[in-house]
Every structure is written in C-alpha cells, then in structure tokens.
Amino acid sequence: xxxxxxxxxxxxxxxxxxxxxxxxxxxxxxxxxxxxxxxxxxxxxxxxxxxxxxxxxxxxxxxxxxxxxxxxxxxxxxxxxxxxxxxxxxxxxxxxxxxxxxxxxxxxxxxxxxxxxxxxxxxxxxxxxxxxxxxxxxxxxxxxxxxxxxxxxxxxxxxxxxxxxxxxxxxxxxxxxxxxxxxxxxxxxxxxxxxxxxxxxxxxxxxxxxxxxxxxxxxxxxxxxxxxxxxxxxxxxxxxxxxxxxxxxxxxxxxxxxxxxxxxxxxxxxxxxxxxxxxxxxxxxxxxxxxxxxxxxxxxxxxxxxxxxxxxxxxxxxxxxxxxxxxxxxxxxxxxxxxxxxxxxxxxxxxxxxxxxxxxxxxxxxxxxxxxxxxxxxxxxxxxxxxxxxxxxxxxxxxxxxxxxxxxxxxxxxxxxxxxxxxxxxxxxxxxxxxxxxxxxxxxxxxxxxxxxxxx
Ligand code: ATP
Numbered sequence: 001x002x003x004x005x006x007x008x009x010x011x012x013x014x015x016x017x018x019x020x021x022x023x024x025x026x027x028x029x030x031x032x033x034x035x036x037x038x039x040x041x042x043x044x045x046x047x048x049x050x051x052x053x054x055x056x057x058x059x060x061x062x063x064x065x066x067x068x069x070x071x072x073x074x075x076x077x078x079x080x081x082x083x084x085x086x087x088x089x090x091x092x093x094x095x096x097x098x099x100x101x102x103x104x105x106x107x108x109x110x111x112x113x114x115x116x117x118x119x120x121x122x123x124x125x126x127x128x129x130x131x132x133x134x135x136x137x138x139x140x141x142x143x144x145x146x147x148x149x150x151x152x153x154x155x156x157x158x159x160x161x162x163x164x165x166x167x168x169x170x171x172x173x174x175x176x177x178x179x180x181x182x183x184x185x186x187x188x189x190x191x192x193x194x195x196x197x198x199x200x201x202x203x204x205x206x207x208x209x210x211x212x213x214x215x216x217x218x219x220x221x222x223x224x225x226x227x228x229x230x231x232x233x234x235x236x237x238x239x240x241x242x243x244x245x246x247x248x249x250x251x252x253x254x255x256x257x258x259x260x261x262x263x264x265x266x267x268x269x270x271x272x273x274x275x276x277x278x279x280x281x282x283x284x285x286x287x288x289x290x291x292x293x294x295x296x297x298x299x300x301x302x303x304x305x306x307x308x309x310x311x312x313x314x315x316x317x318x319x320x321x322x323x324x325x326x327x328x329x330x331x332x333x334x335x336x337x338x339x340x341x342x343x344x345x346x347x348x349x350x351x352x353x354x355x356x357x358x359x360x361x362x363x364x365x366x367x368x369x370x371x372x373x374x375x376x377x378x379x380x381x382x383x384x385x386x387x388x389x390x391x392x393x394x395x396x397x398x399x400x401x402x403x404x405x406x407x408x409x410x411x412x413x414x415x416x417x418x419x420x421x422x423x424x425x426x427x428x429x430x431x432x433x434x435x436x437x438x439x440x441x442x443x444x445x446x447x448x449x450x451x452x453x454x455x456x
Pocket of ligand 1: 158190192199200201202203204205206207274275276277316317318319320321322
C-alpha cells in the first residue's frame with residue numbers, strides 16, 4: 001500500500017468527490033446554479049449531523065454548565081440596531097460601470113477585471129470604477145403582506161444575538177448562574193461579496209455558537225479554558241494537529257468591544273483560514289440590548305445581593321467549514337493492486353456510515369444471512385447493505401465515503417456463523433463471530449483515534 005498523495009489535497013478533488021459520491025451538490029443546478037449556494041446530499045447530511053452531534057455532545061452531554069437554544073431566524077429589527085450590525089456589518093464595495101461587476105474595495109488587488117481577467121479592476125483604460133460604498137451584508141425582507149415603514153426585518157447574520165435576547169429568561173428557568181453558557185446551532189445568512197471556495201464561504205450557512213456568561217473577573221481565565229477546549233475538540237475528532245493552529249488577533253484586528261479574539265485556523269488547500277473564532281466580548285452585548293430594550297440584563301446573587309453584567313466568552317464555529325476541514329484532512333489516495341484508491345480517513349465517530357454488510361456472492365444463502373446481519377447492525381449503527389458488483393468495487397465505494405468497517409459474508413459464514421471485518425485504513429480482515437460484531441464495532445467506535453495520514 002504505497003501512498004501517492006500525502007501533501008495538500010486540492011479543492012477541485014474535494015468538490016468532485018462531494019458531487020460524485022453525494023455529499024454536497026451545487027444548488028439549483030438545473031437552472032444553472034445559484035452563486036455560493038449548495039445542497040447537502042445524503043452522505044453530506046449524515047456527515048454534518050455527526051459533526052453537529054459531536055459539538056452538542058461536547059457542549060451539553062460532557063459538561064453541566066451549558067444549556068441549549070434554538071431561536072428564531074427572523075428577530076425583532078431592533079436586535080440589529082443594538083448589536084451594531086445595522087450600522088457596521090458592511091463591506092466597502094466598488095462598482096465598475098463598464099463590466100457591471102462589483103468588487104470588495106479592500107480586496108481589489110486580488111480580483112479580476114471583468115473584461116481582462118489578467119488585470120485587476122481599474123488597471124485597463126476601459127475600467128470605470130465608482131468610489132467605495134458601504135454595503136450591508138444582511139439580507140433584508142419585509143414582514144406582513146405589504147411593505148411599509150417598520151415592516152423591514154433581517155435574516156440573522158449570526159446565531160449569537162438570539163442567545164443574548166434570551167439571557168434573562170434563561171436566568172429564570174434554567175437554574176443556572178454565571179459561569180454558564182447557552183449554545184445554539186442554526187442557519188445564518190450573509191450577502192457575501194467575495195464568494196467561491198466551495199462551502200468555505202456561502203450566503204447561507206450553519207453556525208455552532210455558544211455564549212458563556214461569566215463574572216467579569218473570571219473572563220480571562222474562561223477565555224483560556226475555551227481556547228483549549230475548542231482546539232481539543234478538533235484534534236480529538238481526528239484533525240491533524242500540524243494542520244491546525246490558533247491565531248491571536250492583532251490589536252488593530254479586534255472588534256472595538258473585544259479584549260481578545262483568537263481564530264482556530266485550518267490549513268485548507270486555499271491556505272490557513274478560519275474555522276472558528278473565539279472571542280472575549282466583555283459586557284458589550286448585554287449592555288447594548290439592555291439599553292435598547294429597557295430591560296435589566298444583569299445577574300443578581302440573591303444570597304449576597306451582588307449584581308453585575310456578566311462578561312461573555314464566545315466560541316463561534318461554522319458547521320460547514322468544520323465539515324470541509326474534516327473532509328480535506330481525511331482525503332487520501334493510495335494504491336491497492338495497481339489501482340489508485342480514493343479514501344476518506346474520517347474519524348469513525350463522524351463517518352457518515354459506520355459499517356457496510358456485503359455478501360461475497362449473490363447466491364448460496366449469502367444474501368439472506370447478510371440481510372439478517374444488516375438488520376441487526378442497523379439497530380445500533382448507520383449501516384448499509386450492498387450486494388451489487390465485484391467485491392473490490394463495493395469496498396472502493398465505501399472507502400470513498402469513509403465507511404470505517406465492512407462486514408463480508410462468505411461460504412464459511414453459512415457453516416460457522418463467522419464473518420470477516422475489514423478495516424478501511426489498515427485493510428486488515430479479521431474473522432469474527434456474528435454474535436460479537438455489534439460489541440466489537442461499538443468498542444472500535446469508542447476507541448481513541450489518530451489519523452493514519454500522520455504516519456505518512
Ligand atoms: P470571515 O472572516 O471568514 O468572513 P468571520 O470572522 O466573519 O469569517 P464570524 O462572524 O466569526 O466569521 O463567524 C463564525 C464562524 O462562522 C466562522 O469562523 C466560520 O466558520 C463561519 N462563517 C462565517 N461566515 C461564513 C460563510 N459566509 N460561509 C460559511 N461559514 C461562515
């Protein structure tokens with residue numbers, strides 16, 4: 001088994017695998033597609049559910065100081081005044097009157113002229129650029145049957161604000177007091193100007209955000225805690241540590257309210273890029289919403305009478321970007337019997353399908369026994385059954401979607417009720433009794449895992 005690719009995989013290979021195997025498809029393709037919109041197909045849905053499931057697990061099941069929320073996408077428009085998005089969530093844009101294209105003023109030296117792609121906008125005599133104008137990235141719509149003053153609302157550009165709006169209710173019903181967090185996963189919308197790079201930057205995407213409310217004097221300590229927790233989450237789920245880093249924002253990069261922000265960055269084929277931002281937001285959000293709503297958004301200790309506005313530590317991750325990082329990190333090619341095999345070396349916990357059951361031949365009672373094993377395993381794991389085509393082909397198909405284990409039923413299985421259990425990465429085949437399969441797969445699923453790409 002000789003590795004033929006151990007360097008960086010290209011985005012084209014990922015896009016092509018995603019389409020070929022049904023992970024992610026261009027949206028509205030029969031109408032020519034829609035810029036930066038993608039649909040998650042079957043295996044993409046399973047994979048993303050696993051990524052989100054692991055995030056929930058780390059936030060809720062493995063701790064007792066975080067609770068969950070699923071807030072509305074369309075919130076009261078005052079939300080975005082208070083948060084600063086209405087005034088400040090903008091990109092500076094430049095239009096070209098000649099080619100009618102629009103560019104981000106701060107990225108114009110990376111853009112291509114609409115008429116002469118070898119030039120940057122403004123470099124040819126025909127270019128006719130406007131001055132830079134601020135363009136708000138929030139999608140606007142109206143509520144109710146007629147658009148009239150006061151009916152304008154926005155699709156949320158982040159999930160975080162829904163958490164702040166509910167802070168007061170959570171203090172009342174959740175029996176939590178700072179330090180505690182509220183976590184949410186949901187769709188966010190941004191009318192991004194610079195798009196491309198597949199699901200890295202979309203106009204509609206999913207965020208996994210948690211706001212952790214702490215006594216002000218503990219903010220720094222908790223910021224450190226969350227940096228560590230979040231880095232561990234990615235590496236425990238198999239991302240290679242040498243492809244992951246924390247980058248602290250420089251002073252001039254920080255939002256005006258944040259005393260510290262660090263990005264978790266992954267080495268994508270497009271270079272080091274953010275998958276998650278972790279920020280110490282101070283008391284900015286609660287103070288602003290208190291001011292705009294007229295409500296008191298503070299914590300009062302009933303025993304001591306102490307009152308304060310909690311500070312907030314926010315780990316804000318993108319489900320799509322995390323998924324892309326897992327895919328890129330897992331993608332591998334090797335050679336088996338002279339043929340190149342594409343394989344996704346995903347951590348078993350996030351692999352879309354855990355196990356496939358394959359009768360070696362479609363006769364002699366093998367399909368019947370295989371179906372029995374399949375029905376049994378699918379009670380516990382996302383399982384597939386496949387009896388069509390040469391066995392090598394069937395293994396290959398599962399390798400491409402990252403299925404960690406394959407159970408093969410052969411003639412011996414009918415005699416002694418044993419099967420072979422094939423491992424996606426080592427290719428080792430072990431003979432095992434049917435009755436022990438479930439426990440063995442469960443054991444392997446829970447075992448610590450390390451990317452086999454680290455060895456190469
Ligand atoms: P960028 O600088 O790349 O635009 P950001 O700093 O604006 O990202 P945040 O507002 O911190 O992003 O959002 C938190 C997370 O949400 C990001 O780390 C990213 O994973 C995800 N995210 C943000 N914008 C997009 C997008 N357009 N498409 C996909 N994911 C996104």
